[in-house]
Amino acid sequence: xxxxxxxxxxxxxxxxxxxxxxxxxxxxxxxxxxxxxxxxxxxxxxxxxxxxxxxxxxxxxxxxxxxxxxxxxxxxxxxxxxxxxxxxxxxxxxxxxxxxxxxxxxxxxxxxxxxxxxxxxxxxxxxxxxxxxxxxxxxxxxxxxxxxxxxxxxxxxxxxxxxxxxxxxxxxxxxxxxxxxxxxxxxxxxxxxxxxxxxxxxxxxxxxxxxxxxxx
Amino acid sequence: xxxxxxxxxxxxxxxxxxxxxxxxxxxxxxxxxxxxxxxxxxxxxxxxxxxxxxxxxxxxxxxxxxxxxxxxxxxxxxxxxxxxxxxxxxxxxxxxxxxxxxxxxxxxxxxxxxxxxxxxxxxxxxxxxxxxxxxxxxxxxxxxxxxxxxxxxxxxxxxxxxxxxxxxxxxxxxxxxxxxxxxxxxxxxxxxxxxxxxxxxxxxxxxxxxxxxxxxxxxxxxxxxxxxxxxxxxxxxxxxxxxxxxxxxxxxxxxxxxxxxxxxxxxxxxxxxxxxxxxx
Numbered sequence: 001x002x003x004x005x006x007x008x009x010x011x012x013x014x015x016x017x018x019x020x021x022x023x024x025x026x027x028x029x030x031x032x033x034x035x036x037x038x039x040x041x042x043x044x045x046x047x048x049x050x051x052x053x054x055x056x057x058x059x060x061x062x063x064x065x066x067x068x069x070x071x072x073x074x075x076x077x078x079x080x081x082x083x084x085x086x087x088x089x090x091x092x093x094x095x096x097x098x099x100x101x102x103x104x105x106x107x108x109x110x111x112x113x114x115x116x117x118x119x120x121x122x123x124x125x126x127x128x129x130x131x132x133x134x135x136x137x138x139x140x141x142x143x144x145x146x147x148x149x150x151x152x153x154x155x156x157x158x159x160x161x162x163x164x165x166x167x168x169x170x171x172x173x174x175x176x177x178x179x180x181x182x183x184x185x186x187x188x189x190x191x192x193x194x195x196x197x198x199x200x201x202x203x204x205x206x207x208x209x210x211x212x213x214x215x216x
Numbered sequence: 217x218x219x220x221x222x223x224x225x226x227x228x229x230x231x232x233x234x235x236x237x238x239x240x241x242x243x244x245x246x247x248x249x250x251x252x253x254x255x256x257x258x259x260x261x262x263x264x265x266x267x268x269x270x271x272x273x274x275x276x277x278x279x280x281x282x283x284x285x286x287x288x289x290x291x292x293x294x295x296x297x298x299x300x301x302x303x304x305x306x307x308x309x310x311x312x313x314x315x316x317x318x319x320x321x322x323x324x325x326x327x328x329x330x331x332x333x334x335x336x337x338x339x340x341x342x343x344x345x346x347x348x349x350x351x352x353x354x355x356x357x358x359x360x361x362x363x364x365x366x367x368x369x370x371x372x373x374x375x376x377x378x379x380x381x382x383x384x385x386x387x388x389x390x391x392x393x394x395x396x397x398x399x400x401x402x403x404x405x406x407x408x409x410x411x412x413x414x415x416x417x418x419x420x421x422x423x424x425x426x427x428x429x430x431x432x433x434x435x436x437x438x439x440x441x442x443x444x445x446x447x448x449x450x451x452x453x454x455x456x457x458x459x460x461x462x463x464x465x466x467x468x469x470x471x472x473x474x475x476x477x478x479x480x481x482x483x484x485x486x487x488x489x490x491x492x493x494x495x496x
Binding site for chain 1: 239251423429
């Protein structure tokens with residue numbers, strides 16, 4: 001069984017990893033066809049992942065309700081919301097509108113999901129302002145530099161700021177285009193090199209944590 | 217407790233009230249300050265302007281209702297521009313929670329501009345797989361989307377005539393609020409299939425995309441509500457974004473003032489503590 005649990009997945013990872021890394025550099029029709037098929041598989045697996053995610057969520061909240069853990073009422077709300085939406089969605093064939101006419105699923109989407117998500121996002125502005133007042137302090141030289149840069153960018157990104165301090169727009173643009181872009185690029189290069197190293201470790205079986213911690 | 221200490225521990229509801237008023241009042245009484253156009257937004261606008269009629273324009277609406285205030289006006293402005301230029305507009309989404317909204321946006325603007333579904337534009341809907349969909353579209357668009365959102369076979373849509381994969385797209389803009397978004401469209405799309413790519417994103421995401429912009433990996437970037445307002449000004453059709461800029465201006469200035477006030481009190485307290493320490 002070790003072969004099925006350990007060696008076979010490692011072998012599949014090695015072959016698939018090397019094959020698809022090489023595929024990028026081989027524009028032959030057969031190689032392109034292989035990529036087309038593989039991405040189609042990926043899409044199908046992506047669809048199954050959704051089912052898996054929903055099942056796992058249902059299971060998690062069912063346990064919470066059964067044991068009546070703290071906040072189990074919210075789990076009930078989640079169940080009602082999800083089952084209701086699934087039922088309405090199936091009834092409407094998964095369409096929010098048909099020929100321009102809003103379905104019941106579209107009603108749930110437009111009058112429940114859209115305002116709820118919008119409200120959650122809008123509340124952020126209030127919390128950010130409160131948090132900025134409480135914690136954005138020049139406690140050190142580095143914090144002071146960050147503070148000045150933030151104030152300039154905030155001024156330069158709105159018409160009123162540019163109107164009050166005409167230079168703020170250009171300075172904000174310079175901070176974003178030069179200082180920010182160069183630092184972000186350095187981080188990106190570092191992250192990418194790390195990702196390449198990790199990919200090699202996975203392909204060659206050095207990193208095996210993705211296989212899970214079952215018995216050998 | 218000194219005055220400075222009391223000010224530093226001000227009730228957060230007062231801050232909420234200030235922000236609320238700074239948002240509400242400019243929306244009720246707009247000022248309409250002029251909006252300066254940045255080179256990032258002009259990059260997207262100029263490229264669409266340069267496209268000949270009937271070129272294929274692909275718009276991926278990769279956001280959900282949470283990012284609607286910033287990205288919805290961007291989508292509206294881009295679609296108005298593309299339809300005005302008589303481009304063949306193909307729209308889609310990689311975010312399942314944004315499908316209904318994307319459909320509404322496209323249908324609304326197409327109706328406003330008098331465009332016909334299937335001939336002038338199409339909405340392909342959502343397909344599972346995230347970045348795998350991008351690669352699949354690069355290989356074969358009809359394999360990634362065998363049918364459109366309404367269930368019609370994509371191969372029968374006249375708007376897709378001559379389009380086999382992403383290589384046949386004249387210009388592509390991704391309006392992304394996260395992953396998959398602009399970065400994924402570059403890494404899995406443009407890099408391999410060599411089409412011109414522009415981006416649009418929320419305000420907080422924009423600084424993270426500047427490296428792609430500076431290296432030419434994307435040819436333009438519409439960042440947040442400000443970017444949308446710039447685009448509305450460029451197409452001379454002012455809408456929600458321009459209207460919201462006054463509120464955003466007031467809120468930004470209010471936060472700046474709050475931060476300055478808090479630092480003044482913080483520094484005065486620190487100085488007082490230091491002076492006390494020396495005296496002691």
